[in-house]
Amino acid sequence: MKRLAVVAATSALAMALAAGGTVAQGHGQVSGGDHRSHDEQVCGLDKQWLQSSIQGDRFEIQGGQLALSKTSAPKVQKLAHTLIDDHTQSLSDAIDLAHKYDIEVPDSPSPVQQWILGDLAKSGRDFDQAYSSVEVADHVQDISEAQEEVQDGCNQDIRDEAKNEIPTLQYHLQLAEEALASVSS
Numbered sequence: 001m002k003r004l005a006v007v008a009a010t011s012a013l014a015m016a017l018a019a020g021g022t023v024a025q026g027h028g029q030v031s032g033g034d035h036r037s038h039d040e041q042v043c044g045l046d047k048q049w050l051q052s053s054i055q056g057d058r059f060e061i062q063g064g065q066l067a068l069s070k071t072s073a074p075k076v077q078k079l080a081h082t083l084i085d086d087h088t089q090s091l092s093d094a095i096d097l098a099h100k101y102d103i104e105v106p107d108s109p110s111p112v113q114q115w116i117l118g119d120l121a122k123s124g125r126d127f128d129q130a131y132s133s134v135e136v137a138d139h140v141q142d143i144s145e146a147q148e149e150v151q152d153g154c155n156q157d158i159r160d161e162a163k164n165e166i167p168t169l170q171y172h173l174q175l176a177e178e179a180l181a182s183v184s185s
Helices: 002-025 044-070 074-100 111-119 124-152 156-184
Strands: none
Touching: 044 074, 044 111, 044 124, 044 156, 074 124, 074 156, 124 156
8 A cells, every 4th residue: 555655656646747847848839949920839748748648658558577577467458458459559649749849759658657666576466466556557647748749738739649548548557457456366
């Protein structure tokens, strides 16, 4: 339970930092100079969401691979396989979009995500519970961030990417909740 509290606190901190970064960077800034049309404007929120999404995809792929090497629980295996498959596609789409708008592509999960992956050095039921708990908290945060981008982002392509991600993220949350329930009883 303490681990879940740490993950929840970390998620809340990350969301607060993201919101602060968005305000400081402002909406309506044009990335890459004034040669872009109005429809291609990229504001701070767009850039932050896209880079965070890329880091999140990398985190989910690495976490899923770790889970497959550690678990024998069927629902945790299903979650891990699904996350690897879906986030591999999402990563490819997000990188293409970042290149289109000259947004730097992160090459690894965020430092917090790397710490979480390192903290999952458990085995058996302890791993299954910790991993599933992390995935529940992470997908709640991901859904919230995608909804914020859809509502407040400036660039239509990036907003559309966030909108298209939401149903998949909701499905991942459902799988993570089912995995957690299956290993917690």
